[in-house]
Amino acid sequence: MGVRWALTKNQNTEENEEITHFPMCALTLVAVITRIFYLIVIDTPETENSGWLSVLFGAALSLPAVISAYFLMKKNDSSLETGACKAIGKAGFRFLCLVISLALTYETSALFTILTSSGAYATLYNTHKLLLLVPTSLAVIYACTKGGNGIGGAAEVWIRIYIILYAVILFLEYNTMNASNIFPIFGPGARSLLKSAVSVMMYYCLIPVSFLIESGYSVKGRGIHKRIKPESILLVFLLCVLITTALLVIHSMMYPSLTLTSIKRSAGMDLMLSNGRSNRTVQLPILIIWFSSLALSSGYMLFCAGRLMNKALSESGRKCMFLLGMVSMVIALFRLSGQERAVRFSACFGPFLSSAFFLLAFFYIVRKKG
Amino acid sequence: MKRLFCLVLPLFLLSGCAQSYRIENQAHAISMGIDWHNGSMIVSVQAPNLGAPAGKKGESESSSYQIYSARAENFETAYNILQSTLPQQLNLTHLKTIVFSEEFARSDQFIRTIETFMDVFLVTGSASVIVTEKTAQTLIENQKPHIGIRLSITIPSMLSYHADNGYIPITTLSALYTGLKGRYSTVLCPLADTATDSDIKNDPFMPGSIPREGDNKNEYMGACVFDREKMVGILNGYEMQLCYFLMGESNRIADFASPFAMRVSTRKKRDVKMEITQDQVNIRITLYLDIATLEDGADLSAIEKRLVIDFEKVMDKCKDMSVEPFGFARCAARQFKDNRAFEDFDWLQKFKEANVEIRLRVNGES
Structure with a gap:
C-alpha cells in the first residue's frame, strides 16, 4: 500500500543524497552490463567468442550472494542494511561498507582509465593523458555530487535511447552476423571461461551493493513512496544476466574468432568500436552507446563508493564522493588501474564480495537461532 | 564559481586544435606500397600535393600527387625515415589502398610487418589491400584518376566494379588481419599488375597479360591466397x-x-x-x-x-x-x-x- 510522504526540504531525496529504487535499478543495469561487457570483450579477449558462457558461469557463481541478499531483505522488510546490521552488528557493517567503498574507488579509477583509453583510441591519441583524464573525471565527480537521482534518472533515459540505438545497430549489422562465429561452443576451453567467470562474479555482486545504498522506496507520481519488494533484487539480477548474455552472443556473431597474439586493449577496441578500424555507419551508434555507458558506469561506481563511505564514517556523502573521486583520478593518473591490474583485482574481490554476502546471511541465521 | 567551472572545463577539450592538426601540416596518404627486395624494405606513399596549382593542359592528372619512399632493413625503420623526410606529418587515416609486392607477400617478413602495422601505426583498417606481381611502387606510380578527378574516389570505385564482376575479392586491411588471425578463415586479396610490353603470359585472366589496350596500365584480375603467415598461391580471374x-x-x-x-x-x-x-x-x-x-x-x-x-x-x-x-x-x-x-x-x-x-x-x- 502506498504511503504519501510529506517531503520537507530536508527529507528531499536530492538533498540527503539518497537514491530511490527505480533510478538505482536503472543505474545498476547500465553499470553492471557495461562493465561485464567490457571485461569480456576488451579485458579478457582470451575468452574469444565464448565469453557469453563466462557470463553465465559468473552468474551461477554469484547466485549464492544474490540469494543471501534476497533472504536478508525478505526477513527485514526489504532492508538489506537492517539485515546486515543484525547479522554482524553496526561496527561490522561499517567496516564492510568501508572495504567495499575502497574497492569501488579502485574500480572507479579503472573506469576512468577505460574512458580515457577509449577517448585516446578514438581520436585524441596525441593528447596528453592528463588533459583527457582530468576533465572526464571532474565531470563524473560533479554529476555524482549533485545527487543519486540525477545520475540515476540519466540512466533511465539512457536505457530508452540505448534500445533505439541498438535496434539501429542490429539493422545495419544484420547481414554481417554469422551464427557459426560462436562455435565451437566452449571456445578456448572451460578452464579459461571459468577463470574470467570469477572476474565477472564481482560485477554481479554489485547488485546487492546497490540495494544496500538505495532508499528502499520507489517513488510514484505526486511523491507517493512505496516500499519495494525483496523480489526486485532477483529481477534486476535476472535482467542483468539475460541482457549481458544476449549482447555478448550478438557481439560474438558479428566478428570471427581470432587467435590474437596481442591481448592489448587496443586490439579489442579495434574490433568492437570500429570493426578493425574500418569506418562504417554502425560506428556512430556504437560510439554513442560506448562513451555514455562508460560515463554512467563510472558515475555508479563513484556514487556507490561515496555512499558506502558515508555509511561507514558518517561523513557527508558529497564530501566522500568528491574525495574518493579525486583519489580515483590520482590512481588512474599514476596508471595503477590498467588492464592487467583491474582484471586481477576483480578476480580477487569478486569471491570476497560474494562470500561476504553469503556470510551475512549465515551469521543472521546463527544469531536468530542463538 | 559554477560558471567559472563551466568555462574552464571546455578549455581542456580544445586541445585537439593545436597546430599539428592543421590540414596544411598533414600529408594524407592515398596509397601506400610495401616492397621487399634483397633483404630491404621499401615503403612508398602517394599523397595529394596540397596547394599545388591545377594540372595544365596536357599535363597528367597524377602530377597533383607526390610519391615519397624510404628504404630500410625493416618496416618500422623505413616508416620512420619516411616520416622524418616528408615535408608534413604523414597521416594514414585516409588511406585507400595498401599495395604489397608479391615478393614481400611471399616473404617471412609479411606476417610480422602486418602485426606491427596493426598494433603500432594509426592506419585505417578500411584501406583495401592489393598484391602486385611487380613492385608496389610501380603500381602506385601508374595509378591515374580516370573516373573522378581524385584518386581517392577513382580507386575504391574501380575496385568495387571489378569485385562486382567477381574478378577480384575486396579485402580491407582489417579483414586481412582478422583473416590471418582467424581460426577458420583463409584470406584472399586482389591481384594486380602493371602491363608492360615485355610481359608474356598465356593466361588471359591474369593481370598484366589481359589482351587489351588502354591508357591505364594497371590491371586488376584474380586473387592471391594466404595461409596463416604469407601468400601461398594465386587464383586467376575465372577461378576467382x-x-x-x-x-x-x-x-x-x-x-x-x-x-x-x-x-x-x-x-x-x-x-x-x-x-x-x-x-x-x-x-x-x-x-x-x-x-x-x-x-x-x-x-x-x-x-x-x-x-x-x-x-x-x-x-x-x-x-x-x-x-x-x-x-x-x-x-x-x-x-x-x-x-x-x-x-x-x-x-x-x-x-x-x-x-x-x-x-x-x-x-x-x-
Whole structure:
C-alpha cells in the first residue's frame, strides 16, 4: 500500500543524497552490463567468442550472494542494511561498507582509465593523458555530487535511447552476423571461461551493493513512496544476466574468432568500436552507446563508493564522493588501474564480495537461532 | 564559481586544435606500397600535393600527387625515415589502398610487418589491400584518376566494379588481419599488375597479360591466397569468379569469364552438408544457379558439366595450396566441443584429403 510522504526540504531525496529504487535499478543495469561487457570483450579477449558462457558461469557463481541478499531483505522488510546490521552488528557493517567503498574507488579509477583509453583510441591519441583524464573525471565527480537521482534518472533515459540505438545497430549489422562465429561452443576451453567467470562474479555482486545504498522506496507520481519488494533484487539480477548474455552472443556473431597474439586493449577496441578500424555507419551508434555507458558506469561506481563511505564514517556523502573521486583520478593518473591490474583485482574481490554476502546471511541465521 | 567551472572545463577539450592538426601540416596518404627486395624494405606513399596549382593542359592528372619512399632493413625503420623526410606529418587515416609486392607477400617478413602495422601505426583498417606481381611502387606510380578527378574516389570505385564482376575479392586491411588471425578463415586479396610490353603470359585472366589496350596500365584480375603467415598461391580471374560461388557470397556475375557467353546468378543460398568421422571428411555442396546464355540454342547440360569440372579444379587447386577459403571450417567447427579439439583434428590436412562433391541445380534461360 502506498504511503504519501510529506517531503520537507530536508527529507528531499536530492538533498540527503539518497537514491530511490527505480533510478538505482536503472543505474545498476547500465553499470553492471557495461562493465561485464567490457571485461569480456576488451579485458579478457582470451575468452574469444565464448565469453557469453563466462557470463553465465559468473552468474551461477554469484547466485549464492544474490540469494543471501534476497533472504536478508525478505526477513527485514526489504532492508538489506537492517539485515546486515543484525547479522554482524553496526561496527561490522561499517567496516564492510568501508572495504567495499575502497574497492569501488579502485574500480572507479579503472573506469576512468577505460574512458580515457577509449577517448585516446578514438581520436585524441596525441593528447596528453592528463588533459583527457582530468576533465572526464571532474565531470563524473560533479554529476555524482549533485545527487543519486540525477545520475540515476540519466540512466533511465539512457536505457530508452540505448534500445533505439541498438535496434539501429542490429539493422545495419544484420547481414554481417554469422551464427557459426560462436562455435565451437566452449571456445578456448572451460578452464579459461571459468577463470574470467570469477572476474565477472564481482560485477554481479554489485547488485546487492546497490540495494544496500538505495532508499528502499520507489517513488510514484505526486511523491507517493512505496516500499519495494525483496523480489526486485532477483529481477534486476535476472535482467542483468539475460541482457549481458544476449549482447555478448550478438557481439560474438558479428566478428570471427581470432587467435590474437596481442591481448592489448587496443586490439579489442579495434574490433568492437570500429570493426578493425574500418569506418562504417554502425560506428556512430556504437560510439554513442560506448562513451555514455562508460560515463554512467563510472558515475555508479563513484556514487556507490561515496555512499558506502558515508555509511561507514558518517561523513557527508558529497564530501566522500568528491574525495574518493579525486583519489580515483590520482590512481588512474599514476596508471595503477590498467588492464592487467583491474582484471586481477576483480578476480580477487569478486569471491570476497560474494562470500561476504553469503556470510551475512549465515551469521543472521546463527544469531536468530542463538 | 559554477560558471567559472563551466568555462574552464571546455578549455581542456580544445586541445585537439593545436597546430599539428592543421590540414596544411598533414600529408594524407592515398596509397601506400610495401616492397621487399634483397633483404630491404621499401615503403612508398602517394599523397595529394596540397596547394599545388591545377594540372595544365596536357599535363597528367597524377602530377597533383607526390610519391615519397624510404628504404630500410625493416618496416618500422623505413616508416620512420619516411616520416622524418616528408615535408608534413604523414597521416594514414585516409588511406585507400595498401599495395604489397608479391615478393614481400611471399616473404617471412609479411606476417610480422602486418602485426606491427596493426598494433603500432594509426592506419585505417578500411584501406583495401592489393598484391602486385611487380613492385608496389610501380603500381602506385601508374595509378591515374580516370573516373573522378581524385584518386581517392577513382580507386575504391574501380575496385568495387571489378569485385562486382567477381574478378577480384575486396579485402580491407582489417579483414586481412582478422583473416590471418582467424581460426577458420583463409584470406584472399586482389591481384594486380602493371602491363608492360615485355610481359608474356598465356593466361588471359591474369593481370598484366589481359589482351587489351588502354591508357591505364594497371590491371586488376584474380586473387592471391594466404595461409596463416604469407601468400601461398594465386587464383586467376575465372577461378576467382567460381570461388565466389563456392564461398556462397556471389549474387550475380554479368560477365562470366568462361568459354561460354552467359550470365550467372545464385538463386538460393548454397547448401553444405558435412560428415566428419575420426579420419575422413565428406562434404557435399549444392549450388543453386540461374544461367542466362547469350547464344540461342546453347546446350545447358554441357555448360553444367563443364562448370562442375571447373568448380572441382578450383577446389583441387585450393587443396594443393593447403588453404580453404570456402568457409567449410566454420561449418565443421560446430561439431567440436572447443578450439583444442578442432585444432587437434587438423582441419586443413583433413580438408586436403576430403571427398568433396559439388552439385549444381541450374535453371536456364536464353
